Amino acid sequence: FTKDVCDAARIPTARWERFDSMAPALEFVRRRGAPIVIKADGLAAGKGVVVAMTETEAEDAIRAMMDDASLGDAGRSVVIEECLVGDEVSLFAFCAGETAVLIGAAQDHKRIGEGDTGPNTGGMGAVSPPTGFDRARQEAALDVLVRPMLDEMVRRGTPFRGVIFAGLMLTDDGPKLIEYNVRFGDPEAQALLIRLESDLLPALASVADGTLDTTDIRFSDDHSISIVLAARGYPGKPVAGGVIDGIAEANHLPGVHVFHAGTRQDAEGRIVAAGGRVLTVCATGTTLAEARSRAYHGVAAIRWDDAIWRRDIGERALRAEA
Structure with missing residues (x-):
């Protein structure tokens, strides 16, 4: 559906074809070669995409989806498309009918x-914004x-209202669409919305009632970053029940905001881990380096024995800046 909309609206995206049977899909891969992308043409809980680096890998993915039904009905038909090369970023906007108001961009x-x-x-x-993808480019x-x-959605009689999260590849030929999601991303939303200077509720109401073009929506020019604290064992079976201290101390640091995700209160009123991704520590700064330093100071203030987190969030962006 997305690819059909892109073709009708002349939106740059990867070259593609859709297949309902396995033999022509396999033949297409042999003709086009690898790397190539195999996508289940249905909802597959985020597991329906294989970036195949070899023809064998692509053929195995097609057989698993279409012959072995590894993804159930989602894989009965597949979309096969060229493999885009570049930096992947996420672009967000409030949308209502033909109006789109930029929220910002992030790199997960x-x-x-x-x-x-x-x-x-x-x-x-x-991190937000991604290096080399400033507000003008967004x-x-x-x-x-x-x-x-x-x-195009208006032309079809099905106007869209909501948040669009467009996954893009910044290629040598300019940005190309990978996919649309109709939601905020996580943990991108945390990094984006802490830069919102106006009120979120009127913005959401204006999306619902179609007055987006007359609503005050303002974001700061700060850089921002979000760092996820997950439970040991994630993304497999996370360890639950560990007591978490220091959240209030982290929240009092300059520019730092701690968001709860997989937490609960125990019988004694303590905050304990109750999920895979448990907390997101975010920070803003006038530069990415400042935001990153503040966020990692926030992480250091939190005491939780089972916490795991990446220590290199934003490093690639800083190298690209340099």
């Missing part, structure tokens, strides 16, 4: 380990990748 750190190693997670941290990307989609 998906893997559990430093240096982007280990299994994928729901996200271990994010607005330009909205013009090319989001506003034409909104126009």
